[in-house]
Amino acid sequence: MNRYEQYVAFMTILRKEIRRYLRIWSQTLLPSAITMTLYYVIFGNLIGSRIGTMGGYSYMEFVVPGLIMMAIVTNSYANVVASFFGAKFNNSVEELLVSPIPAYVILLGYVAGGVSRGVLVAIIVTTVSLFFTRLPIHNPMLVVLVVTLTSVLFSLLGFINAVFANTFDDINIVPVFVLTPLTYLGGVFYSLDLLPDFWASVSQINPLVYVVSAFRFGMLGISDVNLAFALSMIVVCVVLAFGYSLHLLHTGKRLRT
Amino acid sequence: MSEALKIEGLQKTYENGFEALKGIDLSVEPGDFFALLGPNGAGKSTTIGIVSSLVAKSAGKVWVHGVDIDKDFPGAKRHLGIVPQEFNFNVFEKVEDILTNQAGYYGIPLREARKRTDQFLERLGLTEKRHTRARMLSGGMKRRLMIARALVHQPRLLILDEPTAGVDIEMRRSMYEFLREINAAGTTIILTTHYLEEAEALCRNMAIINHGKIVTNRSIKELLRDLHKEVFILDCASDIPQDLHIEGFDVQALDGHTVQVAIEKGQDLAELFSVLHQRDIAVVSMRNEANRLEQMFVNLLEQPA
Numbered sequence: 001m002n003r004y005e006q007y008v009a010f011m012t013i014l015r016k017e018i019r020r021y022l023r024i025w026s027q028t029l030l031p032s033a034i035t036m037t038l039y040y041v042i043f044g045n046l047i048g049s050r051i052g053t054m055g056g057y058s059y060m061e062f063v064v065p066g067l068i069m070m071a072i073v074t075n076s077y078a079n080v081v082a083s084f085f086g087a088k089f090n091n092s093v094e095e096l097l098v099s100p101i102p103a104y105v106i107l108l109g110y111v112a113g114g115v116s117r118g119v120l121v122a123i124i125v126t127t128v129s130l131f132f133t134r135l136p137i138h139n140p141m142l143v144v145l146v147v148t149l150t151s152v153l154f155s156l157l158g159f160i161n162a163v164f165a166n167t168f169d170d171i172n173i174v175p176v177f178v179l180t181p182l183t184y185l186g187g188v189f190y191s192l193d194l195l196p197d198f199w200a201s202v203s204q205i206n207p208l209v210y211v212v213s214a215f216r217f218g219m220l221g222i223s224d225v226n227l228a229f230a231l232s233m234i235v236v237c238v239v240l241a242f243g244y245s246l247h248l249l250h251t252g253k254r255l256r257t
Numbered sequence: 258m259s260e261a262l263k264i265e266g267l268q269k270t271y272e273n274g275f276e277a278l279k280g281i282d283l284s285v286e287p288g289d290f291f292a293l294l295g296p297n298g299a300g301k302s303t304t305i306g307i308v309s310s311l312v313a314k315s316a317g318k319v320w321v322h323g324v325d326i327d328k329d330f331p332g333a334k335r336h337l338g339i340v341p342q343e344f345n346f347n348v349f350e351k352v353e354d355i356l357t358n359q360a361g362y363y364g365i366p367l368r369e370a371r372k373r374t375d376q377f378l379e380r381l382g383l384t385e386k387r388h389t390r391a392r393m394l395s396g397g398m399k400r401r402l403m404i405a406r407a408l409v410h411q412p413r414l415l416i417l418d419e420p421t422a423g424v425d426i427e428m429r430r431s432m433y434e435f436l437r438e439i440n441a442a443g444t445t446i447i448l449t450t451h452y453l454e455e456a457e458a459l460c461r462n463m464a465i466i467n468h469g470k471i472v473t474n475r476s477i478k479e480l481l482r483d484l485h486k487e488v489f490i491l492d493c494a495s496d497i498p499q500d501l502h503i504e505g506f507d508v509q510a511l512d513g514h515t516v517q518v519a520i521e522k523g524q525d526l527a528e529l530f531s532v533l534h535q536r537d538i539a540v541v542s543m544r545n546e547a548n549r550l551e552q553m554f555v556n557l558l559e560q561p562a
Contacts, residue, residue, distance in 0.1 A: 008366055012357075015361075019354070090347055095345065095359060097310060099334060100362075257312050
């Protein structure tokens with residue numbers, strides 16, 4: 001396939017992915033809006049008003065970037081894992097495998113689908129948050145960069161999960177038992193400065209700490225970790241996840257016999 | 258001109274040690290309508306799987322229109338259209354989207370993809386169902402959708418794995434007509450089927466695969482010519498004695514009005530009817546006991562491996 005044909009194939013996968021999650025918007029877009037509204041009300045207004053300030057911002061302002069990032073992480077991941085596993089489950093993935101599309105175009109197509117949903121949900125929850133608080137943007141470019149990289153990273157992780165999953169239960173295990181705890185412990189609701197030194201050090205191995213901190217720096221200009229280090233960690237994770245995903249597609253592991 | 262499909266020494270051993278293909282050779286000429294026959298588990302679907310990249314081969318070489326799949330699999334895939342045995346589309350998608358997406362996977366721009374979608378929906382009688390989600394289609398319509406999908410990128414080689422399984426007779430006939438049309442227009446077709454009359458009606462050449470080996474690979478006419486015996490059932494108006502014996506013919510009375518006759522190659526049927534007439538046995542109808550090809554198929558499969 002020449003470059004133009006690859007672009008057409010990429011756009012076909014992306015269009016299909018967008019159509020899929022828009023068709024079932026009540027399952028893909030609405031839940032995040034409702035959940036985040038509840039978070040804003042409970043943690044931001046009811047509890048947050050008693051906490052006071054954090055890092056020089058009201059608790060509501062502090063918590064909103066983390067909650068937006070949480071929505072991006074879960075939605076990017078969920079989109080790719082559900083869509084690719086679904087294609088595996090009903091064998092429609094064969095449409096792609098027997099076609100001449102290069103493996104990296106297939107991967108980019110699915111990742112772009114995950115990123116588009118992550119970004120769309122981010123826009124929705126950010127809009128909702130504006131009803132509860134003002135939202136300063138310290139560095140717009142950094143915000144866009146972190147949102148994109150995070151979305152790409154968790155789309156790739158969703159893809160890897162989908163390749164290894166054998167049942168629909170398998171695609172829920174990681175989000176429930178890994179992603180959610182890491183998100184809650186990743187500094188969404190608190191600053192790592194509040195933790196004892198030992199637990200603050202342990203938190204450094206949680207990749208969610210870097211995406212939340214980097215995003216919060218983009219929004220508020222405050223961060224729990226060094227920004228350059230946080231961005232480097234995200235980029236390294238993206239490169240590793242992309243390489244491994246591509247390897248899975250090339251070798252056809254769990255996709256071909 | 259290179260063969261539409263050429264296979265040399267193809268082997269496949271699965272991880273559990275099962276040898277699905279034991280070194281098969283196959284050659285299909287461009288423009289041919291070729292049947293690949295064999296019982297369940299013979300290796301037909303494994304062969305198709307390897308050609309389409311869904312199964313990794315253990316050894317051997319495959320060329321599609323001269324393109325070596327080891328050197329340029331994407332190039333080989335461009336020539337291929339596959340209609341698998343099992344439905345493998347997303348049942349939640351609309352019929353037209355399935356075709357348009359498929360065209361997109363082959364790099365065909367959206368406008369052209371939509372044009373081709375219209376064309377193949379029309380040709381396969383699915384235009385009215387274009388906005389219907391695939392899960393709502395009948396079994397026959399799903400089969401036609403799979404054929405339309407395999408053709409939308411206009412492949413030179415179309416491989417159909419049991420395309421008429423579960424399709425009613427009327428639909429099957431219209432599908433035959435359509436396949437003959439596209440074959441006449443230049444598309445090479447390879448068909449795997451359990452319906453041997455289907456192979457006889459559609460195909461010019463055939464190969465029979467059994468236990469991972471090609472048992473025979475010849476023209477259907479040649480194969481049929483080699484059949485030595487055909488069995489006919491004669492329905493008679495008058496009573497037939499149970500000990501019926503006709504010199505030179507292998508006859509057996511099945512009941513009071515039905516006779517089974519095995520005719521050797523070269524034997525004269527007129528002679529048989531003449532003897533029956535002399536004995537006042539009137540034959541009212543005659544039919545083959547079994548499809549000739551089926552008989553030959555069974556004979557070949559019974560040969561020791």
